[in-house]
Amino acid sequence: MTFKATLLAAGAALALAGSAAADPVKVGMITTLSGGGASLGIDTRDGFMLAVEAAANPDLTVVIEDDQQKPEIAVQLADKLIQSDKVDVLTGIVWSNLAMAVVPAATAQGKTYLSTNAAPSQLAGKGCNPGYFSVSYQNDNLHEAAGAYAATAGIKRAFIMAPNYPAGKDSLSGFKRFYEGEVVSEVYTQLGQTDYASEIAQIRASDADGVFIFLPGGMGISFVKQYAESGVGLPLIGPAFSFDQSILQAMGDAAVGVLNGANWSPDLDTAANATFVEGFRAAYGRLPSVYAAYGYDTANLLLSAMAKAPVSDTEAFRAALKEADFASVRGKFSFAPSNHPIQDLYVREVVKEGDIYTNKIVGTAMTDRGNPYEDACKM
Amino acid sequence: MAGGPAPPAPPETRPLSAMLLIEQALNGLQYGIMLFLMAAGLTLVFGVMGLINLAHGSLYMLGAFACAAVAAATGSFWLGLAASLAAAAAAGALIELSVIRRLYARDHLDQVLATFALILILSEGTRWLFGSFPLYLDIPAALSGPVRLPGGIDYPLYRLALIGFGLAVAAGLFLLIGRTRLGIRIRAGEADREMIAALGVDISRLYTLVFALGAALAGLAGALVGALQSVQVGMGEPVLILAFVVIVIGGIGSINGALVGALLVGMTDTLGRALLPVAFATVLPPAEAGSVGAALASMLIYIVMAGVLVMRPGGLFGRA
Amino acid sequence: MRREPVLNTLILLALLAVPLAAQALDEPFLVTLATKAAILALAGVGLNLALGLGGMVSFGHAAFFGIGGYAMAVLAAPVQAYEPLMTWPMDLPGTKSMPAIWLAAMAAGALAALVIGALSLRTGGVYFIMITLAFAQMLYYFAVSWPAYGGEDGISIYVRNGFPGLDTLNPLQFFGLCLGVLLLALGAMHLIARSRFGLALDGARQNPDRVAALGLRPARLKLIAFVISGAVTALAGALFADLNRFVSPSMLHWQTSGEIMVFVILGGAGRLFGPVAGAAIFVLLEHLLGGVSEYWKLFLGLALLGIVLFARGGLIGALAGRAVAHD
Structure with a gap:
């Protein structure tokens, strides 16, 4: 399932001025858009795309795929995104069992994975990886x-x-x-x-x-x-x-x-959150869920790293991600050494x-x- | 960090009181009666037309969505309930006229594939119409809250009403089949399809009627249960599998069998979930007992079904 | 009326042409899709023996598919964790070798099919459909709640298992391997259908009394066919697990049973190449429709419905005429 959300280059000139990294970044989003669990994936996508559209960064392309909440399909989509679409970054999985099926293989192939929700304990402890960042939480x-x-x-x-x-x-x-x-x-x-x-x-x-x-x-x-x-x-x-x-x-x-x-x-009292909740309501006509908030933060984290380092320089790009230099809707936000959040x-x-x-x-x-x-x- | 880890408090397993057992039996009864509403339509359609309808669960979902939509628009659960009957019956008739009647002469394979396709169409079509978020459907105010039963059990009034209502529908169905002209035709159709056509009965109209009746029962069950559960796309599929288990245990085509099978499945499932973890707790540590007991409880009805079929390959009331 | 062999050849050529197309279009993922189609076709080939030739409509073949998948995980996981498979009653290491895994998967699938078949074949018709479903559901719930191999989470095998002389991590070589296995299975099915066993089985499906009068036991013939069928589908499960490098209970889900059935019926039950055509079309539809709309399953449903209503005998039946295979 492919929705190519190629972004308009409105205001591109000023967005680019002085940017350290004019490297195009391609993001593959695997999330649940059909069946009984679709509402979670739709909120993830909508929150993510809200931030992406607000930034209007012409260097960012997002390819969105539906995993049908089936782990095998998620694995095959990850293969497709990596092999055919040649994405640099993967994101979007809602369910832990799907994340466990996709993330280790994706990071082993040198891709960076930003989790918008699922963060199973295996990936926080022994299985932690420099290419895996959980923007949401750790499952516990x-x-x-x-x-x-x-x-x-x-x-x-x-x-x-x-x-x-x-x-x-x-x-x-x-x-x-x-x-x-x-x-x-x-x-x-x-x-x-x-x-x-x-x-x-x-x-x-x-x-x-x-x-x-x-x-x-x-x-x-x-x-x-x-x-x-x-x-x-x-x-x-x-x-x-x-x-x-x-x-x-x-x-x-x-x-x-x-x-x-x-x-x-x-109702969390931060400026970024007020902007997010208002923007989400205006764009989609409903209140955002936690999934939408995580999606929004994930996109902003990604954009912040894009401004600091080219994605082709994997190490620098990941270091830029780890700085977590973005205005989280949650207020205080930083990464622990395992790339999982430290937060209230x-x-x-x-x-x-x-x-x-x-x-x-x-x-x-x-x-x-x-x-x-x-x-x-x-x- | 707010304090250190608490010392692990071993959960104790409480002895089952007689009251709790009675309450669980009521739960099993209520569950079984709702399953009967689902299974009755399925077994009727198979008995009369020889058709396996995998999309029966989608009609259940349709009933719940119709009820939720109308209840939200009018504020009345009862109008919603009427709408669920009407919508499911209409959808059933429409599906029968456009798709199902082309399948009677086909083998079970084609029926399975076509109705599998119908599941996809109805599920995604519903999602297209109503969106991906679960709908709100609450029970009517008149039936909300618990009542105290003799013996001091507080039991939800709505569940009691479901038992009563379900039994009334079951009685009505038995009367319809046993005492009316339509029922005679249905029974004749089950016994010998050529014969009723020879008797001058408009067989295609009979088939549409029976299919719509089965659909209406499924839609009604969907609306009644939807008030207690989550009204969402895909809600019909687990129920469909259970309804199949019910009619296979009871004997396919047999309404009596569907009733007995439904009660057996309802009781087995409810009591299994309640009793198995307790039973395992006598031999295993509590946390493990809960997990193993729950695992076995989820397999229990399938074990019962396999057992029944091995003993009586045609089901309890089957003719095979 | 020799259109079916021509059609079969065309289907094979189409599958073989995929890698070239992938190269030309610079779409390497096409190879993965073709591999998936070949593996699902193999699962269908297994079911087709029971369903098409034996007349046993099994709604529980996900059980064997999943067992094959888990056989792969059980053997490969210990190697990944640097642990032995078992130390009692004897020391046995795990393995990452595909041939060994395949044998184990087929043995496990055959054993499960023997038990399930022996019990299920006491019934017939719709009861058979439902009891096979019940057994698959039992295994599904067992796999979901059994913690040893990840439960609902499933288990990842990070590196694809090996095959002597091949680099299985190379998508093209893995595709070739799967295609080879599929062709072998098709060849075996062709031989079985022509053998005395196959003819007797065909007879048992059409007229059990006559077969019984010849001194053969229809129930035993069917059971043997069911066991072979389970073994082949389990082999497909092991390959599918290797394609994804991942196994989870969703391989055992009833929808998987439904999909394997769809491949067979879509292509044409009882036709040698039916499952191949069915799986290829299904994978293609899933891939193409997915790009059209969020509600693509609606269109998939409409397409399936159209085929079953207007293309009787499946795709091959519709294209090659109905008189070719037995009916």
């Missing part, structure tokens, strides 16, 4: 934020739940890492499960005083609606994925008051503003948080 971070904050929010005895797959297991261990209360029950559900009556009955029968869930996408929508209906009423907390802009409207009132760990929020983690609460459900920051969970795999990264 948002679960850690929820865990660190849960006790503060009054959850002393937690019922924790995630789908039975690697990211689900990482999620629960991430939550437990900084949680100061007691875990009373740890439940694994089926991936893609849509009915949670059985689990909700277990929550009701437990003596927990709060529930942590990691149920991304449709699973989260189903759970939250059914949980609200059950009248169990214990406070809910989770990572931002389960309560993000792209799915909140489908949850409706059921989600109001839910806490979620995040590193970005539409927040807890947000779902609120209703007019007809729109969105998130507001209610507290800071951790400051200058890196990731737990840093020591294993020898780079």
Whole structure:
């Protein structure tokens, strides 16, 4: 699937003046644009392209491909982008399992990969690579934020739940890492499960005083609606994925008051964020999600590096990326030695503003948080 | 960093109380009845026309989308429900007239390929119309919140209503097939296709009617369940697979079989998820027990299905 | 009515011409696409034996495809991690050698097909379709939740496995290798169809009673065909895993079963080259339509529907006439 987004050279002359690097850069974006998970990929793409279009840099070309949320397709698209389109930089993958299939091979071929979302632990620790940058987070971070904050929010005895797959297991261990209360029950559900009556009955029968869930996408929508209906009423907390802009409207009132760990929020008070949220609303007629924010930051990071070094000089280009000299919508942002962010983690609460459900920051969970795999990264 | 790592608190496994077991059984019953609405249409269409319809799940999705769209526009869930019936029945009739009727004389292979193509068309067509984001659909205010059952179980009213409503639809369906002229024709069609044509029944109209009826049941199930779940593209496919499991266990073409199969699958799945992790906890450490139990629970209905077919190759109520 | 052999030759020539086209158009990715088509065609060739010749409509061939893929991962992953495959009951190292992996994949696929087939063949018709689906789903959920080989994440094998005398990392040579395997499999299928076994199998599909009257056991004939079919599809799975250098449960997903079935029916079930034509067209459509619109699957669906409604007997059936192969 190829949408060639070749950018207009409007104002090219002044953009180029004095630039250190007039080297054209070709970016290949692999993301999910069809099927049930498409909304995440579409937000990633839209956030990324918003920054790209605002910059109007004629040296930047983006080729966008649809991975259909299938790892095999993602691998084949990476082959295509590298072999046929001869891209310099890859980006855009939403899902960890797809990232694990693509990133190691891409970096082994000397390409630079900028992650707009997925950042599995393997790529942060032993498998870290000078060509791999996670602009979003490390996968454990948002679960850690929820865990660190849960006790503060009054959850002393937690019922924790995630789908039975690697990211689900990482999620629960991430939550437990900084949680100061007691875990009373740890439940694994089926991936893609849509009915949670059985689990909700277990929550009701437990003596927990709060529930942590990691149920991304449709699973989260189903759970939250059914949980609200059950009248169990214990406070809910989770990572931002389960309560993000792209799915909140489908949850409706059921989600109001839910806490979620995040590193970005539409109400985060930075100048760059105000520009981003307004620009995104104007361009696409909806509020941005975290995926859109990561996409936007990724594009701006890339543009900042392009201004400093030519992409053909791989080492200099990667050094320029590592400086992270761009105005992140998250405010403070720098890279740890493993090329994963050091950033503040927040807890947000779902609120209703007019007809729109969105998130507001209610507290800071951790400051200058890196990731737990840093020591294993020898780079 | 906010504090150091907490000492690992070993999750304890709680003994199952009788109340919890009853609640889980209710959940299984409700799940099973919704599966029956899906499976009934599938098994009817196969019984009467001999057609495998992989796109049945897409009609379920269509019902949910129609309900969500109309409920959002009018503010009434009940209008949405009516719309889901109408939209799914209309879509069913349209699909039957334009595509499905060319397939009756074909073998199962062509039917599988054509209805596989229909899944792609209906899924992406829906995404084109409604966008890629999940839609909002909430249960009606009159049915929201929990009620207290005798014995002190707090149970969601909507799920109780689903059980009642589903049973009523099932009863209506049995009456329709057992007591009406249309039902007689349907049963005759299942028994001998040439015979009813010889009796002067307009067979192509009967086929369109049966297909639309099956589609309407699927659309209704989609709308009813959509209020509890996520209304999104692709929501029909996992349900389709389950509905197939149901009708195969029950015996393809048998409405009675579909009911028994649906309840068996609903109960097995719900109780398996609830009980297996607890059972494994007696021999394994808790975290591992949860993981292994969940893995086995997700395979359980397929194991039951394989077991039934090995014992009774034609399903529980099948004629084979 | 000798149009089918001509058509088959044309299909082969088209596949062979791909590398030249890739060179001329400076589109090296075309070679990868052709490799994918050849491997998927091989999976279809496996299914075609069960489906076309044996009349067993298996909706669970993803099970064998995935087993082949995982056989590759199980053997190659220990080498990558510098660990032995097993130390008990005997010391056994893993391997990066394709021929060894292929043998293991085919053996595993055959064994799985033996078990699944023996149980499934107790039923027939639509029940057979569904029970094979059930077995594949069981394996899918097992692979998703089993942590040893990555679970849902799957597992990457960073360097493509080797074949004596070839540089498999070179896309052209790997394509040649896959094409060679495909041709061997096609040759074997041709021989099987002409053999006494093949004729008996064909008979068992059309008239089981008559075959039984001849003293042959239709169920056993079908089971043997199902086992060979599973082995060939597993071989395709191992190659597919090597193409992607990656294995995950999505190879076992029911949609994969559906797609393998689509290749066979699209090309023409029971036709020797049916799966080759079907897979090639599918890969081409996926690639071309993908460039047209975000909603390309809608058009893919319309194209498939058009073919099944108006090109009976699949593409080869439509182009070569219906009388050629058995019907």
